[in-house]
Amino acid sequence: MTKARRVVTQFLAVGLTLLLALPARANDAPLVADAHVVSSYPTVNFGAVSNLYVGGGSFSLLQFDLSNLPSGTISAQVTRANLTLFVNRINVAGAVDLAAVQSGWTETGVTYNNWPTIGATATTIPVS
Numbered sequence: 001m002t003k004a005r006r007v008v009t010q011f012l013a014v015g016l017t018l019l020l021a022l023p024a025r026a027n028d029a030p031l032v033a034d035a036h037v038v039s040s041y042p043t044v045n046f047g048a049v050s051n052l053y054v055g056g057g058s059f060s061l062l063q064f065d066l067s068n069l070p071s072g073t074i075s076a077q078v079t080r081a082n083l084t085l086f087v088n089r090i091n092v093a094g095a096v097d098l099a100a101v102q103s104g105w106t107e108t109g110v111t112y113n114n115w116p117t118i119g120a121t122a123t124t125i126p127v128s
Contacts, residue, residue, distance in 0.1 A: 005070065025070070029081075033063035035106035037115045047107035051088065054096055061105060093128040097121040 035047035039057035046053075052060035069078075083098075102117040110116070 027068040029064040029066050029068060031062060032065045033105075034061065035105075035107050035110050036060040037110060037112040039112050042112040045108060045111050047110065054092060055092065058086065059112075061110060061115070063101070063107070065104070090127055094126075096125045096127055098123050098125065112128060 017121050033047070034052055035045070036049070036053045037059050038044065038046065038053070052062075054060050066073075099121045101120040105114075105116040
């Protein structure tokens with residue numbers, strides 16, 4: 001093989017490798033709904049309340065728009081997700097469990113009586 005042909009072959013091999021490589025991507029997933037449910041108010045919807053409560057029979061739900069992810073993306077392909085929460089008051093120190101929601105819900109319709117199925121705890125965050 002001539003030197004010129006070897007260079008072209010190597011160039012094409014590198015080019016094809018770059019074209020076939022899946023690029024690392026960063027995508028935003030904006031919050032589109034949030035609400036909390038309270039066991040002592042099982043039929044009341046708290047979707048319009050500006051704060052979210054957890055603990056003492058209260059559970060919060062967050063819903064994100066994932067349409068920015070490439071079509072066909074499955075959870076196993078997501079290697080990292082960052083979520084920033086701000087705490088404005090702690091009545092009792094403890095921990096917050098984060099888990100994926102497994103069924104549908106709406107911000108204006110969810111109550112304790114109809115809140116969605118929740119998956120296994122993904123992580124627990126200490127709060128003090």
